[in-house]
Amino acid sequence: MELNELLSLFDHHPGVLRLREQLSARRPRVRLEGLRGSSAAVVLGAAAQSSGDFFLVVGDDEEEAAYFYNDLRQLLGEHTVLFLPSSYRRAVKYGHRDTAGEILRTDVLSRLSDRAAGAEAGEPLFVVTFPAALAERVAPRVSLSARSLSLKVAESYDVIELTHRLEELGFRRKDYVYEPGEYALRGSILDIFSYSSEYPYRIDFFGDEVESVHSFEVQTQLSRSVVEGAQIVPNVEGDTSGEQLVPITDYFSQEPVVVAHDLQFVCDRVQQIFDEGFADQALAEQAATSEMELSEVYTRFAASRLLVNGKELQSQLARGMYWQWSKAADQKKVAGGEIVPTVVFHTQLQPLFHKQFEQVLATFRSLIADGQRIYVLADSEKQQERLRDILGELAQREGGAPGASLFTPVHLTLHEGFADADVAAAFYTDHQIFDRFHKYNLRSDHARNAKMSLTLKEIRQFEPGDYVVHVDHGVGQFVGLMRIPGSDGAMQEVIKIKYQNNDAIFVSIHALHKVSKYKGKEGTPPRLSHLGTGAWERLKERTKKKLKDIARDLILLYSRRRAEKGYAFSPDSFLQQELEASFAYEDTPDQLRVTRQVKADMEQPRPMDRLVCGDVGFGKTEIAVRAAFKAATDGKQVAVMVPTTVLALQHYKTFAKRLKDFPVRVDYLSRARTTAQTKALLKDLADGQIDILVGTHKLIGKTVKFKDLGLLIIDEEQKFGVSVKERLRQLKVNVDTLTMSATPIPRTLQFSLMGARDLSVINTPPPNRHPIRTEIHTFGHEIIADAINFELSRNGQVYIVTHRIAQLTHIEHLIHKYVPDARVVVGHGQMEPAKLEKVILDFVNHEYDVLLSTTIIENGIDVPNANTILIDNAQHFGLSDLHQMRGRVGRGSQKAFCYLMAPPLSALPDDSRRRLQAIENFSDLGSGIHIAMQDLDIRGAGNLLGAEQSGFVADLGYEAYQKILSEAVSELKNDEFADLFAEELTRQSDEAAGGEFAAECNVECDLHAYLPEMYVPGASERMLLYRELDGLESDEELEGFRRRLLDRFGPLPAEAEELLRIGPLRRLGRRCGAERLVLKSRAMTLFFVANAQSPFYQSRIFSRILAFATSPANMRRCELGEKKGKRYIRIKNVGSVDAAVAVLEHFVKQTEDGNFEMTDCDEDDALD
Secondary structure, three states: OEHHHHHHHHOOOHHHHHHHHHHHOOOOEEEEEOOOOOHHHHHHHHHHOOOOOEEEEEOOOHHHHHHHHHHHHHHHOOOOEEEOOOOEOOOHHHOOEOHHHHHHHHHHHHHHHHHHOOOOOOOOEEEEEOHHHHOEOEOOHHHHHHOOEEEEOOOEOOHHHHHHHHHHOOOEEOOOOOOOOEEEEEOOEEEEOOOOOOOOEEEEEEOOEEEEEEEEOOOOOOEEEEOOEEEEOOOOOOOOOOOOOEOHHHHOOOOOEEEEOOHHHHHHHHHHHHHHOOOHHHHHHHHHHOOOOHHHHHHHOOHHHHEOOHHHHHHHHOOOEEEEEOOOOOOOEOOOOOEOOEEEOOEEEOOOOOOOHHHHHHHHHHHHHOOOEEEEEEOOHHHHHHHHHHHHHHHHHHOOOOHHHOOEEEEOOOOOOEEEHHHOEEEEEHHHHOOOOOOOOOOOHHHHHHHHHHHHHHHHOOOOOOEEEEOOOEEEEEEEEEEEEOOOOOEEEEEEEEOHHHOEEEEEHHHHHHEEEOOOOOOOOOOOOOOOOOHHHHHHHHHHHHHHHHHHHHHHHHHHHHHOOOOOOOOOOHHHHHHHHOOOOOOOHHHHHHHHHHHHHHHOOOOOEEEEEEOOOOOHHHHHHHHHHHHHHOOOEEEEEOOOHHHHHHHHHHHHHHOOOOOOOEEEEOOOOOHHHHHHHHHHHHOOOOOEEEEOHHHHOOOOOOOOEEEEEEEOHHHOOHHHHHHHHHHHOOOEEEEEEOOOOOHHHHHHOOOOOEEEEEOOOOOOOOOOEEEEEOOOHHHHHHHHHHHHHOOOEEEEEOOOHHHHHHHHHHHHHHOOOOOEEEEOOOOOHHHHHHHHHHHHOOOOOEEEEOHHHHOOOOOOOEEEEEEEOHHHOOHHHHHHHHOOOOOOOOOOEEEEEOOOHHHOOHHHHHHHHHHHHOOOOOOOHHHHOHHHHHHHHHHHHOOOHHHHHHHHOHHHHHHHHHHHHHHHHHOOOOOOOHHHHHHHHHHHHOOOOOOOOEEEEOOOOOOOOOOOOOHHHHHHHHHHHHOOOOHHHHHHHHHHHHHHHOOOOHHHHHHHHHHHHHHHHHHOOEEEEEEEOOEEEEEEOOOOOOHHHHOHHHHHHHHHHHOOOOOOOEEEEEEOOEEEEEEEOOOOHHHHHHHHHHHHHHHHHOOOOOOHHHHHHHHO
């Protein structure tokens, strides 16, 4: 059943019928009582269905409004329900505008304006908002309609005039559209991002006529869906040049039905925002970043010009109907003594079950006995099945009705469940039954993603001056894409790379797979390589030797473990399922996969040694809890080992909290325990009374004796010393081991190490976590005081981080001056370890409100109560440091904030600005940020293979390093460990039999094969496309690439078609054993593999090539020879890539068919 079908249940609801009567009688005041949970949204939706009224729903704050909007939108659909946010981030007084908010506001204004013009008559419309959004003035309606453009399919427009008009409206021309207010013109395609739509439009012209209009995704730049036409609205919110602004109520063409808890509160809040106006800090920032004089800034940002005062709003809203949706059942009278008609509802909130499923079952049964129907609302079917299974099992154990018939599943959910006696039904939400956090979605998320994809793209693209690595020549500097004449005088597109002593090489666009961006430690430039000295080759050899030693150890350990016998744990019990079902968040696909891998390893008779990597907050601890519980239910003991005392306490709390309802005993061992406690604990451990013990490296000391240790869990292994690691290595051979690391291991490394280590990686961030609200500010006492006061008001804690110890006292004085009642503690790396540990423990135990520190806090402390972090001089930190420090907040269910304090962006160097904007835009956990995280890739390599690796990574660049690593591992597997990997090797050689004889085929050609600048504007975009094309492996991928080009840039010119054929040519070249393929002067030369022992020379393909070259018909156009020890064949009359592909396909296909005859007609085809 779908959620919107629930509205039909309320059609004859007495309360809904009374509301409809009040609507038609136009009663100015109505009071709604007894609406609990999400019942208000359902009742309003049902009452409004048959009316054509305009409802303005005002929540007390943004969060309440957003949840109400989410409920209503799920019930009535996007078209009927709009959300009006504030166009400022967080508080209006800081003056930070939010593009995503501006889009939604402009959308609401343009819908209200259309409604005033007579569109949508007779249809209901809801606008959901909150006081801060009503406090802003907007551009008058006349100017909105005068400045809007409408483009429809099959109508004609002069494209040049149209672009002039867009410029007048304030749109900026770009090569590609990423943000609202931009447009791009490429040939006959015009892309425009209007302020009134969440997706940009792609308008395809045929001459002057609009042939089609599509909306498209910003991230991929690919079309989404066909639309009738495009409504283009400029930024009426931000452009406030000289117009007299008006309150939003001027847009209301009909008297609204205002729905609020307390209209007086709303107007008071609006008045408060008006009185606060804009902070001095905001005005100073505006003056610093724009060219306006300070006096002009003051006039422009006067509260009376931009904001509405409460009394004005009250008088405007008083004209309509007011439905007071009361929270408490108090007085029936309103000022003036008149009696207000009251509609009373009989609803109850969904009870708090706290995952007690016996209680859920009992409640469901008693409701059914009372004749009530039960509906369970959930976003995913999987959750419905889980609940049904759990209740079914419980019901069977107790004997009674099976769980399946207890409730009706409903797809999509509301924010809060409720039961309504008038319809004899209960509507319960699954996130409340399972104690999960429920997140609302606003349409503005797309606009934020757009900003993010732009930042990512900036980070991925090659800019002149960037360091790059060429596999054969070493580290150089990218100079740019350029055109140089080929041998026949035709222009070729190449990239130029500069080396030491200003030497340079030109790399063909068909060999870009050999060039990668240099990824090394942030902030330290690499040394450029010398060309022609052999130093680069020697460095690669040295690294390969070192890597082989490391990989050899890993493989030996791996093979020893395969031969050992361990303990095979039994399959999951009922308790295990109950534990997993009660996880407060929804499992991500990665988490489920890794949990399954870990449990499967435990059920095997050989010992497990698995490394689980994932970013901060991605749910590694939950996987450890599940594994530990599985071991404990089988009667085995578990040791959880962590690097610091503080972490030991934290992990103990996490494990104890998750397992408190289950029959296992968790304890911890660390310096913080007294001698008596430790003694008693060790005795219980030896007697087998403790199931799970958390502790530091003391756990593997001589005094600690386990009765029956079955699982060892190690957190952040790279932080332990050598002797501890050695002891662990001995233990690992016959105890199941699970290692966790917060530095994500890059995907490429995982493939290289297959067979040397069992790796599981969690790449997807958990859904439904609050994104961390991230903002960039200039340093000022206002922002610090506000952040601390806000946290204190919700009983939270604050981190303040700075990069210099000297700065700590200055900030401490500021806090004492402006927030005298805050308890501040200072911590930094130069303190004695014991003292620092005490500071951190006191902070964890909420003895202090503010922890002022240097970067020490990124080392894994987790304080669920600290939800605001301020980072001073943020421009001095690398991306990964900023990301990991920010990951310290937002661990609980509270909304978290991160303030980056830095000089105005315009004053920062480009790379610092890019870093700060990247972190500001990646506010969701793990939202694609890894692409930007060079540091983390390197740290990941270090963690996996020993810290000394980062030196090599810095010399070689990460991608070259990774290539050499995979070569080293594959050589070891083929030579030293051939017996161990026999199965894998046979499988590979079987694949190669029908596969490729050359690992690499370099194509050189003088044909016109490139993307013309008129077709794809912008060198960096062409570079990205060339690199993408270079990485394609199959015909399906190539076809997808062609479709994307067609969608974004229109029909392909001849040069682009020729370029797309190079990929298949290279693949065929590899299958034909060619390491190099030269296509010049209407002839094709194949240089075959240098290794004379290669199976290629015994293959049918080679025989086929020889037969072709020596056949009488071809003798005159083929030449076989050897040059510098390399055998080659030269075939004349091959004038295009197509012809070359035909010849090679002829060799390959004939071989596949097993047919060695070449008929005349084949011959002609190949020569065409």
